[in-house]
Amino acid sequence: MLLANGGTISARERRALHASPLFRLFALGAAELRGRFPATDSEAPSTVRPMLESHASATLRSRMDAQVLRETQALNRSMVLLTIAISGGPFLGLLGTVIGVMITFAAIAAAGDVNVNAIAPGIAAALVATVAGLAVAIPALFGYNYLLTRIKDLTADMRVFVDEYTTRLAEVYRTSPRQIESLLAAE
Numbered sequence: 001m002l003l004a005n006g007g008t009i010s011a012r013e014r015r016a017l018h019a020s021p022l023f024r025l026f027a028l029g030a031a032e033l034r035g036r037f038p039a040t041d042s043e044a045p046s047t048v049r050p051m052l053e054s055h056a057s058a059t060l061r062s063r064m065d066a067q068v069l070r071e072t073q074a075l076n077r078s079m080v081l082l083t084i085a086i087s088g089g090p091f092l093g094l095l096g097t098v099i100g101v102m103i104t105f106a107a108i109a110a111a112g113d114v115n116v117n118a119i120a121p122g123i124a125a126a127l128v129a130t131v132a133g134l135a136v137a138i139p140a141l142f143g144y145n146y147l148l149t150r151i152k153d154l155t156a157d158m159r160v161f162v163d164e165y166t167t168r169l170a171e172v173y174r175t176s177p178r179q180i181e182s183l184l185a186a187e
Contacts, residue, residue, distance in 0.1 A: 017110045022161055023070070025064055025165075032063060033169070051173055052062060053167060060169070064162045071155075072155050076151060079144065079148070082141075085137060086137050090137050091133070092129075093131070093133020094129075094133065096132070100122060101123060104123055112117070
């Protein structure tokens with residue numbers, strides 16, 4: 001794929017670019033601007049820029065803020081599986097341990113023989129369930145915290161991007177005379 005600056009990117013890099021939430025935000029903003037401004041006349045001087053009305057700027061910002069929310073929701077969608085593993089893993093392990101201990105005591109009661117050699121293997125097997133529950137919950141907790149931090153950072157980056165994008169648009173596209181009049185009338 002040929003870039004505007006003359007460089008190229010591979011198909012893999014293009015897929016990664018299109019998968020980026022920041023790219024999708026930029027694409028949304030660019031599409032909104034293309035919809036606001038028709039193709040410029042080649043006769044028009046290049047120094048003349050169209051004006052972006054305040055309602056158009058507010059609409060663009062609103063659409064970009066909504067996209068930030070949708071992107072954040074998409075990033076958080078699968079986090080529920082990790083929270084289930086974190087909270088449910090130890091309880092399932094505990095349940096398995098309790099059931100294993102109950103079965104061991106029931107077997108001892110049925111045999112009528114209280115012997116450490118009869119109790120130890122049953123209790124050890126029951127504790128394996130606790131270890132399994134913790135083996136699921138602990139890595140899930142680390143993964144959850146890591147991903148949560150990454151999602152928070154990306155969400156902050158998206159919000160900063162929206163702020164910078166809309167501010168830059170306000171700088172590039174001059175304020176219309178109606179906006180100036182309304183600002184002066186407000187004073």
